[in-house]
Amino acid sequence: MKQQPLLITTGEPAGIGMDVVLLLAAEDKLQDFARPIWVLAEHEAMSARADELVAAGVLKNRPTWQTIAAPMDIDEFARQMTDQTTADKKVDNENGNSPDAFTLLEVNCGAPVVAGRIDINNAIMVARQLEIAHQLAVRGIVAAIVTGPLQKSALIDANIKLLDGTMFSGHTEFFMQKSGCDKVVMMLANQAMKVALVTTHVPLKEVPNVVTKDNVRQTVQIVLDEMREKFGIEQPRILVCGLNPHAGEGGHLGVEEIEIINPVLHEFIAKGVNISEAMPADTLFTSQHLKNCDAVIAMYHDQGLPVLKSHGFGDTVNLTLGLPYIRTSVDHGTALDLAGKGGASASSLYQALVMANEMADKA
Numbered sequence: 519m520k521q522q523p524l525l526i527t528t529g530e531p532a533g534i535g536m537d538v539v540l541l542l543a544a545e546d547k548l549q550d551f552a553r554p555i556w557v558l559a560e561h562e563a564m565s566a567r568a569d570e571l572v573a574a575g576v577l578k579n580r581p582t583w584q585t586i587a588a589p590m591d592i593d594e595f596a597r598q599m600t601d602q603t604t605a606d607k608k609v610d611n612e613n614g615n616s617p618d619a620f621t622l623l624e625v626n627c628g629a630p631v632v633a634g635r636i637d638i639n640n641a642i643m644v645a646r647q648l649e650i651a652h653q654l655a656v657r658g659i660v661a662a663i664v665t666g667p668l669q670k671s672a673l674i675d676a677n678i679k680l681l682d683g684t685m686f687s688g689h690t691e692f693f694m695q696k697s698g699c700d701k702v703v704m705m706l707a708n709q710a711m712k713v714a715l716v717t718t719h720v721p722l723k724e725v726p727n728v729v730t731k732d733n734v735r736q737t738v739q740i741v742l743d744e745m746r747e748k749f750g751i752e753q754p755r756i757l758v759c760g761l762n763p764h765a766g767e768g769g770h771l772g773v774e775e776i777e778i779i780n781p782v783l784h785e786f787i788a789k790g791v792n793i794s795e796a797m798p799a800d801t802l803f804t805s806q807h808l809k810n811c812d813a814v815i816a817m818y819h820d821q822g823l824p825v826l827k828s829h830g831f832g833d834t835v836n837l838t839l840g841l842p843y844i845r846t847s848v849d850h851g852t853a854l855d856l857a858g859k860g861g862a863s864a865s866s867l868y869q870a871l872v873m874a875n876e877m878a879d880k881a
């Protein structure tokens with residue numbers, strides 16, 4: 519069967535992005551996928567990290583991989599890689615295992631990598647991984663992007679900007695702007711629940727300004743479309759959080775529910791969509807309500823994500839809805855305290871690969 523690869527960005531080289539790839543590789547977990555696995559990283563840094571993890575007793579064996587230079591000219595690269603992209607995974611005929619756990623597309627760092635220590639001279643290398651990932655995904659050379667964690671502050675301190683000239687704020691905003699989308703939706707999903715956000719990386723004091731009718735309407739529409747397309751749920755039951763305590767307590771604790779959120783939700787209800795009015799978030803996130811719900815829409819990052827992560831940090835997948843390609847991600851950050859030492863779980867990366875692979879098979 520001919521399969522496009524899944525592409526992993528390892529993100530911040532001082533963090534655990536490379537560690538979790540190596541953990542899965544050493545356990546032969548990357549062989550669970552019929553698709554080739556491509557990994558963006560620096561060869562020397564990956565090699566050093568593998569040595570550190572072996573020395574720490576975390577890895578028994580160093581996994582092997584094939585290294586090739588990451589593309590400067592994506593179209594030329596596409597031509598060169600056509601055979602590898604569409605070929606079945608290479609299989610060692612004697613033992614049935616692939617000799618290499620993954621293909622490393624090399625992106626060079628700007629400074630030597632020290633596990634656990636951020637060096638902003640490596641921020642350009644991190645941004646370059648995202649650029650290459652976007653270019654490969656938008657051309658369909660890879661089936662999906664699966665992102666490892668980056669240190670947002672390192673890119674900001676290195677003065678790396680989004681396409682529109684504003685401060686770098688996350689993968690979500692980067693891929694949205696590169697793809698020319700007006701709006702995408704961050705959703706995190708685990709066995710317990712799926713939570714989508716109206717706003718993403720916005721300071722709390724600015725959230726009320728960003729919760730506009732257009733934003734709420736676009737978020738609901740993208741969630742409806744993608745629940746159907748990506749999860750096969752034709753008529754999802756969606757619960758929506760209010761912005762204010764007690765969903766505004768009838769206007770006494772804030773008016774956004776009355777003036778902005780509910781009027782938009784009534785438009786969808788009138789069309790027969792199975793969606794709630796704005797609900798008090800603390801009531802919504804009880805098992806009684808969650809058991810009959812396919813997705814929750816929260817107004818801001820820390821309204822929805824702490825509840826979700828408390829039900830499955832490590833097994834949660836972050837995904838971007840509304841992009842022209844599939845992007846899933848780990849649920850954790852760079853965990854600088856664990857890089858090169860052990861203690862990092864690769865479970866979220868594995869779940870992110872599983873979800874990306876399933877979505878790619880359906881696409």
Ligand SMILES: NC(=O)C1=CN([C@@H]2O[C@H](COP(=O)(O)OP(=O)(O)OC[C@H]3O[C@@H](n4cnc5c(N)ncnc54)[C@H](O)[C@@H]3O)[C@@H](O)[C@H]2O)C=CC1
Binds near residue numbers: 670848855864
């Ligand atoms: N997808 C991404 O690129 C994300 C990036 N970040 C970034 O990561 C940086 C650090 O953020 P923090 O809030 O400290 O979150 P963090 O997730 O890096 O760490 C929080 C705690 O969880 C532990 N932890 C994290 N991942 C783990 C794993 N795989 N296995 C076991 N334990 C794990 C860490 O050791 C730490 O104690 C920030 O710059 C943030 O912006 C945060 C979340 C997602």
Ligand SMILES: NCC(=O)COP(=O)(O)O
Binds near residue numbers: 849
């Ligand atoms: N809490 C998840 C998160 O903020 C990750 O953001 P992004 O880099 O995936 O946009």
